[in-house]
Amino acid sequence: MLMANLAMIGGITLMSISSAHAKGSVEAGAVKARACQVCHGKGGKSTKEVYPILAGQHAAYLRKQLYAFRAGTRKDPIMNGMATSLSDQDIEDVSAFFNSVE
Numbered sequence: 222m223l224m225a226n227l228a229m230i231g232g233i234t235l236m237s238i239s240s241a242h243a244k245g246s247v248e249a250g251a252v253k254a255r256a257c258q259v260c261h262g263k264g265g266k267s268t269k270e271v272y273p274i275l276a277g278q279h280a281a282y283l284r285k286q287l288y289a290f291r292a293g294t295r296k297d298p299i300m301n302g303m304a305t306s307l308s309d310q311d312i313e314d315v316s317a318f319f320n321s322v323e
């Protein structure tokens with residue numbers, strides 16, 4: 222019984238770590254997103270029409286756009302270049318970060 226409980230706790234801990242990883246880290250994203258804010262504004266609150274507002278957008282939406290830019294299925298000369306340097310984890314993290322900005 223005790224062993225079963227311990228195994229369960231272990232399983233839950235592992236699960237929460239891996240899902241936090243998959244969801245992306247707001248803290249890591251804040252660091253990784255520094256370069257993005259030159260164009261997209263502080264926290265993604267762009268004030269220029271040519272640069273989309275990223276602040277508060279759904280993480281799933283941001284993620285999808287970044288994967289598309291990286292794959293080249295969504296075309297933009299600037300963002301295709303930006304996205305090629307992002308790993309999957311970078312995409313998760315910056316998406317979580319911009320989503321967290323109110």
Ligand code: HEC
Pocket residue numbers: 253254256257258259260261271272273274275283286287296297299300303307315
């Ligand atoms: C040199 C300026 C510049 C930089 C730096 C930049 N972007 Fe962009 N970004 C743009 C422009 C311009 C667009 C609009 C592209 C279009 O019209 O399709 C865009 C579009 C996007 C979109 C799509 C938004 C939407 O509403 O569909 C996302 C997401 C995005 N950028 C994320 C990022 C991230 C993350 C970074 C940093 C890794 C970054 N950008 C860095 C200029 C920039």
